Amino acid sequence: MQIEYSPEVEQALNDGRPVVALESTIISHGFPYPKNVELAKEMEAIIRSEGAVPATIAILNGMVTCGLVEEQLLHLAKSETVMKCSVRDLPVAIAGKCTGATTVASTSYIAHKAGIRVFATGGIGGVHKAEEGGRGFDVSADLLELSRTAVAVVAAGAKSILDLPATLEVLESYSVLVVGFKTDKFPAFHSVSSGLNVPATANTIEELSEIVGAHFQMEVPAGMLICNPVPAKDAMSNEEVDELVAKASKEAVASGIKGAAITPYILGALNRLSEGRTSEVNLSLALNNGRVAAQLATALCAR
Structure with a gap:
């Protein structure tokens, strides 16, 4: 499975620094805009304040993405056509070049593949x-x-x-x-x-x-x-x-x-x-x- 990393997350993983995975369903399906963006930014800020790097996981235009930059986060938060993706749904989202939000199951799966050991939900x-x-x-x-x-x-x-x-x-x-x-x-x-x-x-x-x-x-x-x-x-x-x-x-x-x-x-x-x-x-x-x-x-x- 191909994973696209944000520069921050990729560098942290290469350096062996602590990284925390975050799901994206809470952004797309948990809270309305702009509350969902505020929550996502607060989550990332708290994780950084404790010395770790946040890695929000989502499917963006069919690409499994680990770590969202602000433009990607806003796209996910504002879009009304975001798939809710468990593990079974990932092939459909990837093949269809869809935008999808990850559940606990799919976030765990992708985090493990990415080498991230801790996930907060x-x-x-x-x-x-x-x-x-x-x-x-x-x-x-x-x-x-x-x-x-x-x-x-x-x-x-x-x-x-x-x-x-x-x-x-x-x-x-x-x-x-x-x-x-x-x-x-x-x-x-x-x-x-x-x-x-x-x-x-x-x-x-x-x-x-x-x-x-x-x-x-x-x-x-x-x-x-x-x-x-x-x-x-x-x-x-x-x-x-x-x-x-x-x-x-x-x-x-x-x-x-x-x-x-x-x-x-x-x-x-x-x-x-x-x-x-x-x-x-x-x-x-x-x-x-x-x-x-x-x-x-x-x-x-x-x-």
């Missing part, structure tokens, strides 16, 4: 609740990609709309190590804790880098999920989120929303029903994950 996909759209056991490709791509993904757990116990069970079945950063509970995206235990905890970046470094040294083919809860000052209560999710899910079923369309529909409904509160939480946790990912990437390079 908001929250991963997971197992959908059976009642959503009546489809039963619907599992995100994010979980499968975590099982076969050796990248450390820093996230605020899985999205609140998912079946979190089932998501953890699938991660365990796929041999994906889940590590809580300064927590022994699995975060619930908008909320600090789901109440579910995680199998391992690291209380400092040094402890975390020891675990992640050992994982890479063992050449385990699977990735790792680093669970970094949303800052408590910005978090929503579980009860508040559950009530909003129930309303949004009911709307989705009534509207006949199914499959891959469920997640973006419900997230949009949550933002509307909460009068923008969930988007503010999403922004806070994304920036927090970028900070921790940069610290982890820097610590790994120092080992």
Whole structure:
């Protein structure tokens, strides 16, 4: 697979300096313009402030691109015809010379191919609740990609709309190590804790880098999920989120929303029903994950 690198990212990789991968779906499908550009620039600024280089990944006119310059970022943020690309969609986007935004799965895949070991996102996909759209056991490709791509993904757990116990069970079945950063509970995206235990905890970046470094040294083919809860000052209560999710899910079923369309529909409904509160939480946790990912990437390079 041919990858085009920005000069900054290419130089950092050649020099062995810390690089943090970033997805692009949050830009094209997560926030409207110009909020999406503001978020992207804030994410990159936070990563640079911690001594690492940000590498936002996207497909631009059929070219897999690692590290976006401002003109490319604006094109992605403003365009209304951006494909949402998981791994399975990459050949179609590349062959069709399309512009596509990468998900957690495809960003992990491309980051691994590019030699980037740490990836910051908001929250991963997971197992959908059976009642959503009546489809039963619907599992995100994010979980499968975590099982076969050796990248450390820093996230605020899985999205609140998912079946979190089932998501953890699938991660365990796929041999994906889940590590809580300064927590022994699995975060619930908008909320600090789901109440579910995680199998391992690291209380400092040094402890975390020891675990992640050992994982890479063992050449385990699977990735790792680093669970970094949303800052408590910005978090929503579980009860508040559950009530909003129930309303949004009911709307989705009534509207006949199914499959891959469920997640973006419900997230949009949550933002509307909460009068923008969930988007503010999403922004806070994304920036927090970028900070921790940069610290982890820097610590790994120092080992």
